[in-house]
Amino acid sequence: MINYTEKIPNNVDLGRDRVLQRALEHWQPAFLGWWFDMGPSESRNYDVYLRTAISVEPDGWAQFDYVKMPDYRWGIFLQPRDEKRQVNFGTHQGQPAWQEVPGEYRSTLRRIIVTQGDTEPASVEQQKMLGLSCPSLYDLRNIFQVNVEEGRHLWAMVYLLHRYFGRDGREEAEALLARRSGDTDNPRILGAFNEPTPDWLAFYMFTFFTDRDGKFQLCALAESGFDPLSRTCRFMLTEEAHHMFVGETGVSRIIQRTCEVMRENKVEDPSDVRALGVIDLQTIQKYLNFHYSVTLDLYGSDVSSNAANYFTSGLKGRFRETKLEDDHVLIDSNYPVSEVVGDKIVKKDVPALTALNERLRDDYIDEIADGVSRWQRVIDQAGIPFHLTLPHKGFHREIGNFAGHFISPDGEVLTEQGWKKHEFEWLPSSKDYEFVQSLMSGRVAEPGKFANWIAPPMRGINNKPLDFEYVRFN
Numbered sequence: 001m002i003n004y005t006e007k008i009p010n011n012v013d014l015g016r017d018r019v020l021q022r023a024l025e026h027w028q029p030a031f032l033g034w035w036f037d038m039g040p041s042e043s044r045n046y047d048v049y050l051r052t053a054i055s056v057e058p059d060g061w062a063q064f065d066y067v068k069m070p071d072y073r074w075g076i077f078l079q080p081r082d083e084k085r086q087v088n089f090g091t092h093q094g095q096p097a098w099q100e101v102p103g104e105y106r107s108t109l110r111r112i113i114v115t116q117g118d119t120e121p122a123s124v125e126q127q128k129m130l131g132l133s134c135p136s137l138y139d140l141r142n143i144f145q146v147n148v149e150e151g152r153h154l155w156a157m158v159y160l161l162h163r164y165f166g167r168d169g170r171e172e173a174e175a176l177l178a179r180r181s182g183d184t185d186n187p188r189i190l191g192a193f194n195e196p197t198p199d200w201l202a203f204y205m206f207t208f209f210t211d212r213d214g215k216f217q218l219c220a221l222a223e224s225g226f227d228p229l230s231r232t233c234r235f236m237l238t239e240e241a242h243h244m245f246v247g248e249t250g251v252s253r254i255i256q257r258t259c260e261v262m263r264e265n266k267v268e269d270p271s272d273v274r275a276l277g278v279i280d281l282q283t284i285q286k287y288l289n290f291h292y293s294v295t296l297d298l299y300g301s302d303v304s305s306n307a308a309n310y311f312t313s314g315l316k317g318r319f320r321e322t323k324l325e326d327d328h329v330l331i332d333s334n335y336p337v338s339e340v341v342g343d344k345i346v347k348k349d350v351p352a353l354t355a356l357n358e359r360l361r362d363d364y365i366d367e368i369a370d371g372v373s374r375w376q377r378v379i380d381q382a383g384i385p386f387h388l389t390l391p392h393k394g395f396h397r398e399i400g401n402f403a404g405h406f407i408s409p410d411g412e413v414l415t416e417q418g419w420k421k422h423e424f425e426w427l428p429s430s431k432d433y434e435f436v437q438s439l440m441s442g443r444v445a446e447p448g449k450f451a452n453w454i455a456p457p458m459r460g461i462n463n464k465p466l467d468f469e470y471v472r473f474n
């Protein structure tokens, strides 16, 4: 028997919900089995200075302490219910928000929840080996924090499956532990979550670009007319912010360190920069191109009848739906999408309802552009004449209107041959990966020390100093 309130912090009255208890009693050991197999390598005995979500109070939700990760208290939290909440868009606009799953949308909703849930364990699997080459204890603690919280996000989705979808839900919850990132027979559902994350630059890019896709998907689901999904996603967003912080500051610190070394030694040529043991800006640009383009694919086809259905049914809204000033039905409006016609990229208007994937992708791109300009500021402040750019939306895409086309980073339509000639000027080659990994051959584990290729952060976690022992290896 599990003592629920002790072991699983929650605000869903788990202690009195027998059906949910039975489902979780079965699933929880399987989850731990998955964590031992696929969670961070060799980490089970470490004491890690982690935050644990213990309530939904805005200023008291997180508790910081040393925890062994298998003992992390993965909790279940929903933002408190607003009794007056309504369905805010689509054909059911104005009805009270649904507290139970509407029968007609049962399988669609289940699919949406499973697709979101599948990304959570996937990223833990992708990051499994990185702890062995961490640049500092601070960074090691941060990756572990991201990993346990992705674990909790899996719990959040499994809670919904167990509580609202009966037997089908329980089966889906099992399947979430059975798929594996990158596996040929039983891969994770979405492409970017099957790509390897082979080094720390890739990890920071992933948390900047791909966790931010997570944020935008959660924001769209937080608008859902299915209230328990909305409330679950709202709470997940509080944790997601830290993941993107880790990514943005991680890349920024790498750029900062590279610029320092370039300036001190008055070098600009990438091979001279590499010889000094830091990552050249050209390679950083290639990683950016890769992670940006594979993440753009996660939003799906530019024109999609599924997206239209999700919206019309009230299941998945737009980014900041309730702040938008229109009819929230979108029957009469249009939205521009891009298309390749001959050797040109042209815009054309399509019914807005069918373009909701593209619209969410555009909202995402706006936010990404802001982050990249903050990275650029670090380069500018160092007085180095290098410009980081976001490649064209159509570059290196496999889903949607650009799939099958060969678009350069500046948006030129090329032939396959023409594109291939430049591929490794734009995307990391195996040599680039080899170089980056050569810098990360072992872990830096002395408190307060940082690897040569990354600058220390501005401040520590939870007001602790930078030389705090964030992880104890035992």
Ligand SMILES: [Fe+2]
Pocket (backbone or CB within 6 Å): 120, 149, 150, 153, 214, 240
């Ligand atoms: Fe997540």
Ligand SMILES: [Fe+2]
Pocket (backbone or CB within 6 Å): 150, 211, 214, 240, 243
């Ligand atoms: Fe995340």
